Amino acid sequence: MKILITGGKGMLGRTLQKELVSDNELIIADLPEWDITDADAFTEKTIAAAPDIVIHCAAMTKVDDCETKRDLAFKLNEEGSRNVALACKAAGARLIAISTDYVFSGEPPREPWAWSETDIPRPRTVYGASKFAGEQMIHMIVPDATILRIAWLYGAGGPSFVHTMAKLGAQEGPALKVVNDQRGNPTSTKVVADVIRFLISHPDVSGIVHGTCEDQCTWYDLTVELFRLMGLKREVVPCTTEEFPRPAPRPRNSALKKSVLNVLGYRTPRWQDALRDFVASPDSGL
């Protein structure tokens, strides 16, 4: 297969390069040569490259920056996704677009909870709203596109929460306070690459697909497990969201239910197992 990866130099894109290169011909479509906000040039280059599949990773991903740069967030995440969809339509390529748990409100009606593909998104942040607008653009232009929602991502080289905490954990200092009232599914880029490989082998799967690791935890739980795996001794203490105010509100629970993958007989690994494999991998950058 010939596969074009937008944002191919980013954290997920780099893992996709590594994981997909042996079986496929890859085109890495990232700045400055490929700009998803330049609709005409992007379509022209995509038609010329003639990919079978486009994996759309490019986005404005810094959640707090999106709050202060709203126009830029929508330009990249909504218009950029529209342009990628138009290019796929013109080139006749299948589209697999990456989206996020932030499309949901993060306010679960009850606990325990996980958001299903059929739950109605109600984003509370500019990042979430711009990514959801991008999803809708894609649905309208390429109705048989696959939209893969992922969350709490970490991958080789970072940047990610896991990399930040590993660095802090290796330093001496007072106990680290880590938020213990937000829940989600920590997910490695390797797990996402495996889900994408599965989707590539199932061309009939379209619409929304949730693709995070199994089981949910808090940022505090994730840090404790990371330190245990890495043998880091710095003390970690749980704290509340109120103790760490951020420009963009963080979801209280953004765990995702993998209803579509499970119906297809595919199960993602538990987050603890994926984290263990990541810590043991030579290129983690931890």
Ligand SMILES: NC(=O)c1ccc[n+]([C@@H]2O[C@H](COP(=O)([O-])OP(=O)(O)OC[C@H]3O[C@@H](n4cnc5c(N)ncnc54)[C@H](OP(=O)(O)O)[C@@H]3O)[C@@H](O)[C@H]2O)c1
């Ligand atoms: N990271 C997470 O925790 C997380 C969670 C859920 C979903 N996601 C989604 O997963 C996808 C990949 O995330 P990631 O963490 O790998 O992101 P990332 O590391 O920020 O990578 C995004 C890539 O897109 C590039 N890009 C930015 N503007 C572009 C443009 N106009 N045209 C072409 N490329 C452009 C970036 O280049 P520059 O670096 O030069 O700007 C970067 O290489 C995104 O769609 C994101 O919304 C991420």
